[in-house]
Amino acid sequence: MSAPDSSAERERIVAEGERGVAAHSIGVVINGDLLLPPNENRSAPETAQATGLGPQYWSVPQRNPLFTGRTRTLEILHAKLAEGTTALLALPQTLYGLGGVGKTQLALEYAHRYKSEYDLVWWIDAEQPETTVRSLGELARSLNLKVSDDLHQLAEAARDALRRGVPTARWLLIFDNADDPVAVRRHFPDGPGHILVSSRTQNWSALADVLSVDVFDRAESIEHLCRRVRGLSRNDADQVADAVGDLPLAVAVASAWLDTTGMPAITYVNHLRGETTKVLAAGGAPADYPTSVGATWRVSIARLREQSPAAARLLQLCAFFAPEPISMRLFYGGQLSHALRMYDPGFEGDIMLGTAIQAIGRYALAKVDSSSNSFQVHRLVQAVVRSEMTSEEQHDATHEVHRILVRARPDIGGTDDPANWPAFEEIWPHLTPSRAHDCEEPGTRQLMIDRVQYLWRRSEYPQARRTGHLLDEAWTAKLGEDDRQTLLVRFQLANVIRSQGQYATAMELDEDTLERQRRVLGEQHPSTLMTASSLSAARRALGEFAKALELDQEILERFREQFGEDNPRTLSIANNLAIDYRLVGDSAAALELDQDTLDRRALVLGPKHPYTLSSKSNLARDLREQGDYEQSVAIHQEVDEAYAETLDIDVPEVLRNATALAVALRKAGRQAEGRRLTKETYERYLERYGENAPDTLACAVNLAADYSAAGDNDAARDLARQLYVGHQQLFGSNHPFTLACANNLGIYLRKVGEIGEAARQGEHAVAELRQALGSDHPFTLGAVVNLANAYAVQGELDRAVELGRAAYAGLCQRYSPNHPDAIASQVNLAITLRDSGHNEQGIELRARAVEESVRQLGELHSYTVAAREWKRIDLDLEPQPT
Numbered sequence: 001m002s003a004p005d006s007s008a009e010r011e012r013i014v015a016e017g018e019r020g021v022a023a024h025s026i027g028v029v030i031n032g033d034l035l036l037p038p039n040e041n042r043s044a045p046e047t048a049q050a051t052g053l054g055p056q057y058w059s060v061p062q063r064n065p066l067f068t069g070r071t072r073t074l075e076i077l078h079a080k081l082a083e084g085t086t087a088l089l090a091l092p093q094t095l096y097g098l099g100g101v102g103k104t105q106l107a108l109e110y111a112h113r114y115k116s117e118y119d120l121v122w123w124i125d126a127e128q129p130e131t132t133v134r135s136l137g138e139l140a141r142s143l144n145l146k147v148s149d150d151l152h153q154l155a156e157a158a159r160d161a162l163r164r165g166v167p168t169a170r171w172l173l174i175f176d177n178a179d180d181p182v183a184v185r186r187h188f189p190d191g192p193g194h195i196l197v198s199s200r201t202q203n204w205s206a207l208a209d210v211l212s213v214d215v216f217d218r219a220e221s222i223e224h225l226c227r228r229v230r231g232l233s234r235n236d237a238d239q240v241a242d243a244v245g246d247l248p249l250a251v252a253v254a255s256a257w258l259d260t261t262g263m264p265a266i267t268y269v270n271h272l273r274g275e276t277t278k279v280l281a282a283g284g285a286p287a288d289y290p291t292s293v294g295a296t297w298r299v300s301i302a303r304l305r306e307q308s309p310a311a312a313r314l315l316q317l318c319a320f321f322a323p324e325p326i327s328m329r330l331f332y333g334g335q336l337s338h339a340l341r342m343y344d345p346g347f348e349g350d351i352m353l354g355t356a357i358q359a360i361g362r363y364a365l366a367k368v369d370s371s372s373n374s375f376q377v378h379r380l381v382q383a384v385v386r387s388e389m390t391s392e393e394q395h396d397a398t399h400e401v402h403r404i405l406v407r408a409r410p411d412i413g414g415t416d417d418p419a420n421w422p423a424f425e426e427i428w429p430h431l432t433p434s435r436a437h438d439c440e441e442p443g444t445r446q447l448m449i450d451r452v453q454y455l456w457r458r459s460e461y462p463q464a465r466r467t468g469h470l471l472d473e474a475w476t477a478k479l480g481e482d483d484r485q486t487l488l489v490r491f492q493l494a495n496v497i498r499s500q501g502q503y504a505t506a507m508e509l510d511e512d513t514l515e516r517q518r519r520v521l522g523e524q525h526p527s528t529l530m531t532a533s534s535l536s537a538a539r540r541a542l543g544e545f546a547k548a549l550e551l552d553q554e555i556l557e558r559f560r561e562q563f564g565e566d567n568p569r570t571l572s573i574a575n576n577l578a579i580d581y582r583l584v585g586d587s588a589a590a591l592e593l594d595q596d597t598l599d600r601r602a603l604v605l606g607p608k609h610p611y612t613l614s615s616k617s618n619l620a621r622d623l624r625e626q627g628d629y630e631q632s633v634a635i636h637q638e639v640d641e642a643y644a645e646t647l648d649i650d651v652p653e654v655l656r657n658a659t660a661l662a663v664a665l666r667k668a669g670r671q672a673e674g675r676r677l678t679k680e681t682y683e684r685y686l687e688r689y690g691e692n693a694p695d696t697l698a699c700a701v702n703l704a705a706d707y708s709a710a711g712d713n714d715a716a717r718d719l720a721r722q723l724y725v726g727h728q729q730l731f732g733s734n735h736p737f738t739l740a741c742a743n744n745l746g747i748y749l750r751k752v753g754e755i756g757e758a759a760r761q762g763e764h765a766v767a768e769l770r771q772a773l774g775s776d777h778p779f780t781l782g783a784v785v786n787l788a789n790a791y792a793v794q795g796e797l798d799r800a801v802e803l804g805r806a807a808y809a810g811l812c813q814r815y816s817p818n819h820p821d822a823i824a825s826q827v828n829l830a831i832t833l834r835d836s837g838h839n840e841q842g843i844e845l846r847a848r849a850v851e852e853s854v855r856q857l858g859e860l861h862s863y864t865v866a867a868r869e870w871k872r873i874d875l876d877l878e879p880q881p882t
Contacts, residue, residue: 057120057142057167059135060174063112064105066228066252069220077110081172081194102216102248103198107174110196119168120193126184127177127324130425136187143167152648155187162189169193177324178204215246224248228255229265236265243269249378257300257363271299298384300363310344311356315365316393318377319385320401320434325367325374327426331357335407339400399441401434406443415454416568418610418646424454437474445475445485452492459651459688461500468493482520484527487513491531498538499652501694501730507538524562526569529555533573540583540882541694543735543772549580566600568611574600575615582618583880585777585814587625594619608646610653613639617657620664621880625778627819627856629668636661650688652695655681656881659699663878666702666709667820669861675706697726698879701741705876708748709862717748727879736772736779739765740877743783746790747874755794762787778821781810782875785825788832789872797836804829823853824863824873831870846870 111121124135136155140147143166145157162171171193178184178197181204188195197204216224221241226232232240240258244250258268305312317339318326330336337353344352357375360366367376377385386394405427410420428451431437436444448471455464468489475486490513498506514535517528532555539548556577559570574597581590598615605612620635636657643654658681665674682703685696700723708716724745727738746761766787769780784807792800808829811822826849834842846867853864866873 054115055118055121057122057139057171058115059138059142060111060115060121060123061108064108066224066255067105067109068224068227069216070102070106070109073106074110074113077106078114081196104176105248107176107196107198111172111174118170118172118194120162120171122171122173124173124175124187125177125324126175126187126197127179128322128429129183130428131324132175132184132187148644148649150644150646150648152650153644156649159187159189162193163191165192172196174198216241216248216251218242218246221246221251224251225255225258228252229258232258232265239269240265253300253363260362261303268299298388300365301385301388304359304363304365308344308356308359310340310352311359313340313343314353314356315360315377315381316385316389316397317401317404318360318366318375319382319389320394320398321377322429322433323376323378323382324429325369325372325376326430328373328375329423329426330404330408330430331375335404339404398434399439399444401430402436402439402441402444402447405430405434405436406441406447409443409447409450415450415457416611417605421454424450428454437471440478442485449485449489449492452489452496456492456496456499457651458648459499461496464496465493465500468496482516484520487517487520487531488527491527491534494531494534494538498534498541501692503538503541503731507535507542510535510538524558526562529558529573530569533576536576536580537882540579543731543737545580545583545736545773549577549584552577552580566604568601568604571597571601571604571615572611575611575618578618578622579880579882582622582625583882585773585779587622587778591619591622591626594622608642610643610647613642613646613657614653616642617653617660621660624660624664624667627815627821629664629820629857632664633661633668633670636664650684655685655695655699659695659702662706663702666706669857671706671709671862675703675710678703678706692726692730694730695881697723697730698737698881701744701876701879704744704748705878708751708874708876713748713751717745717752717754720745720748734768734772736769737879739768739772739783740779740879743769743779743786744876747786747876750786750790750793751874755790759787759790759794762790776810776814778811778814779877781807781814781825782821782877784810785821785828785875789828789874792828792832792835792872797832800832801829801836804832818852818856820853820857820863821875823849823856823867824875826852827863827867828872831872834870 108123111123115121122135122139125131126135133151133155136158137151140154140158140161143158143161145154145161147153147157161167162173169192171191172195173189173193174196175184175187176198178199181199184197218238218241221244222234222237225237225240226234229237240254241251244254254268257263258265301312301315304315314336317336331353340353340356357366357368360377361368365377365381367378368374369376389397408423408427410417410423413420415421415424427447431447431451437448439445448467452464452468452471455461455467471489472486472493475483475489479486490509494506494509494513497509510531514528514531517525517531521528532551536548536551536555539545539551552573556570556573559567559573563570574593578590578593578597581587581593594615598612598619601609601612601615616635617639620632620639623635624632639657640654640661643657647654658677662674662677662681665671665677678699682696682699685693685699689696691697691700700719704716704719704723707713707719720741724738724741727735727741731738742761743765746758746765749755749761750758762783765783766780769777769783773780775781784803788800788803788807791797791803804825808822808825811819811825815822817823817826826845830842830846830849832842833839833845850864850867853861853867857863863873865871
């Protein structure tokens with residue numbers, strides 16, 4: 001990398017190096033791949049064991065033996081890393097945003113030159129979120145952080161360990177090609193080590209101290225050429241350097257060409273100068289690329305075309321993939337061999353494909369990395385290749401790339417199965433560069449729909465929504481509002497919107513999509529029925545539990561008729577119907593259906609599939625609703641352990657199970673353990689989804705109950721007030737979940753002595769719950785129990801007895817006299833009877849309650865203790881996942 005071109009610029013950079021930035025994690029921003037001949041391409045990362053030297057934890061590409069110059073820049077970089085976060089960027093007035101200036105090579109040289117100062121150095125490909133996570137996951141495995149096999153969990157574990165200085169505070173992370181500061185910054189450990197970032201964007205200037213890097217100065221270009229090309233005179237090297245504009249990437253390619261072909265330097269320079277008449281920007285290449293760079297590549301590409309038309313075609317296709325590594329799995333799927341056969345009659349099978357790949361590598365037009373089984377064409381090469389193609393040729397090439405990507409799509413399970421996610425993650429980076437969103441071929445469009453669904457499954461809601469809206473708008477403009485796949489993407493979009501808590505908007509979109517699908521596809525079409533199921537989910541979220549139940553019963557019957565009881569889609573509808581049963585208060589029916597669905601999913605999908613585990617978690621919730629707290633805890637814990645092996649730690653399924661497990665622990669009498677888990681889960685919700693997300697609010701409702709159970713009723717009341725407002729804003733004033741918050745707030749108000757307000761909250765909750773859910777719903781009966789307690793403490797004993805008797809009878813009928821909620825109601829009624837002068841009745845009722853509580857819950861359970869001490873028991877209400 002070059003020294004500054006002027007003394008003023010040199011003084012500015014030195015001043016920056018001396019100034020520094022106060023920070024714990026130190027970083028620098030660098031990018032641009034310096035492509036080398038095949039024998040100098042990146043190979044498997046060196047390790048301390050392999051070299052016998054350097055850090056104990058080491059994963060960095062091999063050192064470039066031809067690295068030239070940049071001594072002063074490296075010294076400044078070293079000083080900056082010792083003082084503050086730094087960004088290394090191309091100078092905007094010369095090569096802003098241009099790969100090839102040598103930033104990656106500078107980072108690589110820094111890692112090797114200063115490795116003795118670190119115990120851990122790790123190289124991270126940060127151009128795509130997936131590769132960033134994968135690199136950090138590999139670091140976690142190297143550190144033996146065996147939290148799970150899930151890359152996101154492993155990446156988080158590595159970040160946390162480095163933040164704490166484990167196993168060392170002397171670490172260096174290098175984030176290469178990090179052009180999205182917001183996305184990459186979240187992966188910084190913010191610990192005692194150093195962070196070096198390479199990037200083409202100046203957006204890092206707000207987060208790092210920027211060190212600008214220009215092209216080689218002429219002396220560095222000449223030095224590199226003379227070292228690489230045997231017998232090259234300094235005068236000839238000067239002419240070559242001038243022709244390629246001193247761009248390090250182009251200097252390396254020119255060196256490789258001259259060394260491997262033996263072509264006289266003047267001949268090579270004349271070729272370059274002749275090609276400069278073709279403006280690089282023509283045919284879609286970026287206008288700010290130097291034409292001399294394009295000329296450099298054109299010479300090699302022309303030679304490749306002469307020697308191997310199939311290899312030249314492969315290079316053309318690669319120009320429409322992403323400029324990051326392409327998995328070889330995409331190449332060897334059969335579609336690519338078929339496409340190349342048209343350009344070489346003798347082209348047959350994988351052996352010839354390997355030959356074509358080698359031919360491209362010989363001219364330093366790509367990097368082949370056997371350790372990662374990938375093939376990478378630099379963005380500069382891509383730009384030049386595209387500039388030489390006509391519009392029709394570009395169109396044909398993009399569609400060929402689409403077909404290659406479609407062929408790589410997993411055949412079974414789609415994005416619903418996490419086992420398929422690695423395969424999809426190899427496809428995703430190449431959709432946008434190939435403009436897959438503009439393709440009208442059904443297979444490519446399905447990939448785009450898969451992308452929206454995948455982002456939804458991974459809880460990347462904003463990105464899923466943006467992608468869905470873009471597809472909806474583009475496809476509607478091209479194909480009309482009734483196009484089948486446009487309607488499919490709208491179905492996925494409604495799921496995303498509903499997950500963001502915008503239930504009315506989601507239902508409106510579902511209703512419109514369903515009406516169109518019924519007209520275009522028919523009532524019985526699977527897509528129509530799935531959208532109807534989505535509409536049912538929106539109704540559940542809006543509190544229309546009975547309507548959702550009725551619709552899902554109809555949908556399930558139709559799916560069973562068409563596909564049988566064991567079809568995965570049928571089982572998804574059965575799962576939804578069980579949710580409906582639970583929401584209308586029929587946990588016995590939910591339990592029966594969830595058990596059947598769990599058994600079938602375990603056989604059809606496997607015991608560790610997320611859908612199977614979701615059914616198992618729902619079964620545990622049903623058991624808790626039925627009063628079997630210990631079994632509920634045991635099953636939730638099994639699910640938690642299984643999720644750790646299959647999903648990210650912060651996806652909704654995992655967090656919902658953790659929330660439910662915490663409630664089950666509290667109900668089972670393990671209050672401290674439950675409270676600790678609720679706090680941990682709530683913090684994860686806040687970090688990932690924010691304080692106003694539906695699931696975050698639901699978790700916080702349980703946290704308030706945990707505070708109260710621990711005796712901190714002031715904290716419970718204050719939190720419950722916030723949650724009541726939050727639920728009103730999200731769901732509306734009369735939604736059952738909002739009324740559950742009103743009920744809980746009434747409990748905590750009474751416990752801190754605000755009796756009148758507690759009674760008013762209870763009266764409102766009971767009246768509205770009766771209207772919304774009916775008098776025999778568990779929510780309503782629980783609210784009646786709590787209102788009776790408020791009346792009794794307020795001295796309105798007759799009203800308290802009347803409500804207490806009604807609640808006890810209702811709970812016995814809804815569940816049984818042995819259910820913990822019925823026991824709690826029995827205890828409260830006994831206390832009220834005693835306080836109202838019916839001493840014998842109260843004593844007898846309380847004795848039976850103590851006996852049953854001991855039998856069902858044990859001597860030390862809070863209900864048993866409260867019954868023995870003649871203390872009232874409250875029934876907090878818990879919003880359910882919809």
